[in-house]
Amino acid sequence: MGKLRHLWSRYNVQWLLLALCVSTIGCxxxxxxxxxxxxxxxxxxxxxxxCHGVKVQEPAYITDFVPIAQVSRVHHLIVFGCSKNxxxxxxxxxxxxxxxxxxxxxxxxxxxxxxxxxxxxxxVGVPIGGNxxxxxxxxxxxxxxxxxxxxVDYSGVTxxxxxxxxxxxxxxxxxxxxSTKAIPPKVAxxxxxxxxxxxEDAVIHPFAYRTHAHALGRIITGYQYxxxxxxxxxxxNPQWPQWFYPAKKNISIGKGxxxxxxxxxxxxxxxxxTTIGAHGLNEMxxxxxxxxxxxxxxxxxxxxxxxxEEGDSFIFDKYPADARIPLPRNEVFEKEAAMIHDRFGxxxxxxxxxxxxxxGQISGITMDNDGNVxxxxxxxxxxxxxxxxxxxxxxxxxxxxxxxxxxxVISSEGxxxxxxxxxxxxxxxxxxxxxxxHLWVTDVAMHQVFSFDWTKKDSKPLLALGSxxxxxxxxxxxxxxxxxxxxxxxxxxxADGYCNSRVVKFTYDGKFVKSFxxxxxxxxxxxxxxxxxxxxxxxxxxxxxxIYAADRENGRIVVFSFNGTLVRVITNEYISGSxxxxxxxxxxxxLFVLTGPAASGTKSESRVFxxxxxxxxxxYSFRPESNxxxxxxxxxxxxxxxxxxxxxxxxxxxxxxxxxKAAGPPAxxxxxxxxxxTLSISNMNIRAFAxxxxxxxxxxxxxxxxxxxxxxxxxxxxxxxxxxxHEESDRSKHPLLKNPSWKKGFQPLMTDDVDGIDYTSDDSxxxxxxxxxxxxxxxxxx
Numbered sequence: 001m002g003k004l005r006h007l008w009s010r011y012n013v014q015w016l017l018l019a020l021c022v023s024t025i026g027c028x029x030x031x032x033x034x035x036x037x038x039x040x041x042x043x044x045x046x047x048x049x050x051c052h053g054v055k056v057q058e059p060a061y062i063t064d065f066v067p068i069a070q071v072s073r074v075h076h077l078i079v080f081g082c083s084k085n086x087x088x089x090x091x092x093x094x095x096x097x098x099x100x101x102x103x104x105x106x107x108x109x110x111x112x113x114x115x116x117x118x119x120x121x122x123x124v125g126v127p128i129g130g131n132x133x134x135x136x137x138x139x140x141x142x143x144x145x146x147x148x149x150x151x152v153d154y155s156g157v158t159x160x161x162x163x164x165x166x167x168x169x170x171x172x173x174x175x176x177x178x179s180t181k182a183i184p185p186k187v188a189x190x191x192x193x194x195x196x197x198x199x200e201d202a203v204i205h206p207f208a209y210r211t212h213a214h215a216l217g218r219i220i221t222g223y224q225y226x227x228x229x230x231x232x233x234x235x236x237n238p239q240w241p242q243w244f245y246p247a248k249k250n251i252s253i254g255k256g257x258x259x260x261x262x263x264x265x266x267x268x269x270x271x272x273x274t275t276i277g278a279h280g281l282n283e284m285x286x287x288x289x290x291x292x293x294x295x296x297x298x299x300x301x302x303x304x305x306x307x308x309e310e311g312d313s314f315i316f317d318k319y320p321a322d323a324r325i326p327l328p329r330n331e332v333f334e335k336e337a338a339m340i341h342d343r344f345g346x347x348x349x350x351x352x353x354x355x356x357x358x359x360g361q362i363s364g365i366t367m368d369n370d371g372n373v374x375x376x377x378x379x380x381x382x383x384x385x386x387x388x389x390x391x392x393x394x395x396x397x398x399x400x401x402x403x404x405x406x407x408x409v410i411s412s413e414g415x416x417x418x419x420x421x422x423x424x425x426x427x428x429x430x431x432x433x434x435x436x437x438h439l440w441v442t443d444v445a446m447h448q449v450f451s452f453d454w455t456k457k458d459s460k461p462l463l464a465l466g467s468x469x470x471x472x473x474x475x476x477x478x479x480x481x482x483x484x485x486x487x488x489x490x491x492x493x494x495a496d497g498y499c500n501s502r503v504v505k506f507t508y509d510g511k512f513v514k515s516f517x518x519x520x521x522x523x524x525x526x527x528x529x530x531x532x533x534x535x536x537x538x539x540x541x542x543x544x545x546x547i548y549a550a551d552r553e554n555g556r557i558v559v560f561s562f563n564g565t566l567v568r569v570i571t572n573e574y575i576s577g578s579x580x581x582x583x584x585x586x587x588x589x590x591l592f593v594l595t596g597p598a599a600s601g602t603k604s605e606s607r608v609f610x611x612x613x614x615x616x617x618x619x620y621s622f623r624p625e626s627n628x629x630x631x632x633x634x635x636x637x638x639x640x641x642x643x644x645x646x647x648x649x650x651x652x653x654x655x656x657x658x659x660x661k662a663a664g665p666p667a668x669x670x671x672x673x674x675x676x677x678t679l680s681i682s683n684m685n686i687r688a689f690a691x692x693x694x695x696x697x698x699x700x701x702x703x704x705x706x707x708x709x710x711x712x713x714x715x716x717x718x719x720x721x722x723x724x725x726h727e728e729s730d731r732s733k734h735p736l737l738k739n740p741s742w743k744k745g746f747q748p749l750m751t752d753d754v755d756g757i758d759y760t761s762d763d764s765x766x767x768x769x770x771x772x773x774x775x776x777x778x779x780x781x782x
């Protein structure tokens with residue numbers, strides 16, 4: 001503490017303040033994310049609109065909208081901005097008609113049909129908080145169909161925001177047909193038209209557009225109309241992913257211009273009239289126009305929200321003929337955007353196994369290369385609190401290995417295909433089948449990992465890692481290894497395990513490569529997450545070259561690269577309890593995470609959580625209904641096209657099968673047709689629209705230059721003053737001046753004095769250990 005007091009002495013504070021002033025030149029203000037998602041929501045009926053809102057905490061500007069949704073669960077979602085006069089009626093409320101109470105909400109973002117993220121152009125942001133008139137962000141979710149089973153949804157949007165004030169503010173103007181309109185049946189081309197005159201003084205500039213209709217929509221167009229001339233803003237196929245496409249031209253809309261839109265419907269498949277409405281069997285005719293405006297004229301955004309006026313017949317008599325010509329086919333878009341009309345949900349079966357399948361205490365499950373479930377169980381043996389002594393040595397060695405077969409291969413229909421593994425194992429745990437159909441297993445009693453060519457009668461292992469019956473933590477030993485996974489490149493990863501807090505990497509032929517844990521990470525990144533407590537499972541993502549380790553007692557998933565670098569620690573407010581299992585399923589690019597009861601006794605509910613592997617974001621979770629036991633969960637595997645999930649229980653000895661219905665395609669990675677640009681590669685020159693902002697930009701730049709000159713001058717004067725003060729002081733009493741590196745600047749002074757302070761030396765490691773004082777809970781499956 002002595003060094004810390006010296007650091008904040010009078011002289012040091014002067015130096016630090018000066019360093020702070022200089023360091024702030026050119027630094028960008030803070031950026032962060034707002035996760036606006038449904039809080040474990042379950043629609044109670046079909047065609048349900050549900051809302052969730054959060055209060056804006058400070059003035060900020062949205063630069064990106066990243067959707068967390070799939071068409072299998074969500075028909076569409078919209079982000080609204082509400083004023084300070086609005087107060088959410090609850091955490092979640094029904095909101096088909098009243099989103100922001102009785103005020104007209106402003107639309108900030110809309111998503112449907114697996115649309116990808118939206119990124120604002122450079123120097124453009126959506127203002128929220130402060131003087132923006134938006135004090136609440138409200139997420140409206142349209143659930144088309146009620147879910148099957150005990151499923152809750154976390155769909156929503158991640159907003160990336162900055163506190164840096166941009167040059168331009170962005171807003172959405174919606175042209176929409178109102179509910180009085182209807183589409184007659186058996187018509188190949190039926191138009192609905194909207195138009196409104198723009199009456200504000202501020203000049204606005206469309207930069208993106210989005211179209212939205214239901215099943216009958218074919219073409220939606222939007223134009224600027226001025227002096228008998230049309231300028232195309234955008235033309236879209238509403239059956240494609242409904243995201244914001246870049247505007248077609250550099251357009252400026254001024255006072256007196258008319259903004260027009262038209263929807264073309266094909267109702268030849270309908271025998272009755274289709275009305276405009278909020279439900280899936282109704283229709284919608286929406287053209288969203290994203291525009292930007294000079295920041296000093298940003299108040300126009302609060303005034304410019306929606307147009308529902310019927311189109312001016314004089315204008316639409318001259319509407320461009322190209323508006324009725326469909327866009328070229330794009331099979332990739334159409335496949336990704338296809339609506340799923342089956343009901344989404346999960347069904348569980350606990351009686352799906354054939355009568356001749358007899359299993360003991362199930363410790364691990366995996367899938368083989370033919371789509372069968374491979375079960376690793378303990379026969380007539382179980383893990384109890386007496387299985388190990390205080391030195392983690394197995395007490396029942398005299399009983400010998402389990403006499404019966406402990407590996408069972410079961411078809412996805414529940415038929416027993418094969419049994420294997422007599423008189424080989426003492427206390428089975430983890431299991432994996434690699435691409436060569438070799439079997440990998442861990443035995444916690446033997447403290448070993450084995451691989452077998454189990455297609456042969458010879459039961460001799462191809463490889464044995466670790467020292468038999470000897471726990472340890474070096475390159476040649478394990479301590480109760482819990483899981484194993486093999487990557488496509490042959491790398492072997494061992495979750496080690498109950499006593500050690502590490503993942504160990506080997507080559508395919510068993511050569512030690514390295515071991516890694518959180519404490520071994522460079523810098524502070526690993527230390528800030530503490531240590532892993534019971535590394536209970538491990539799985540690999542070959543495409544991203546990542547491994548996912550189940551950090552059981554900390555209730556989280558730790559992500560490492562194949563070389564052992566820490567990538568991320570996945571935690572979530574909804575993932576509670578202990579994380580027992582994790583498995584990656586490539587076809588859907590998702591992680592299935594199995595939780596169970598916490599060793600600490602904290603109340604928690606066993607569930608299966610589904611995360612998007614690309615972003616690590618939570619999608620949905622599920623568990624059986626109350627008539628099926630689901631408490632002592634232990635291991636998990638997924639098969640098929642990720643539509644089958646298998647979960648084992650320790651008590652009772654049960655293997656459950658969950659079937660995911662209408663799961664939908666994985667998160668889209670669209671292949672853009674030649675005529676479609678993304679906003680990030682748009683050739684739009686934002687500054688080309690800034691004619692009215694030239695002098696203000698010049699003024700801002702001049703002020704910035706003057707500010708830099710002023711701060712530098714202040715710094716120079718400050719340096720001279722403080723140098724004179726230092727010359728007059730007794731340098732021998734000044735701790736910073738004892739260090740000759742002070743002449744190199746401020747950073748060495750900071751690192752020399754601060755790095756020597758151990759902020760965790762008091763009892764941080766002891767506090768971590770206090771969380772797991774119960775040896776039985778820490779060292780046992782029970």
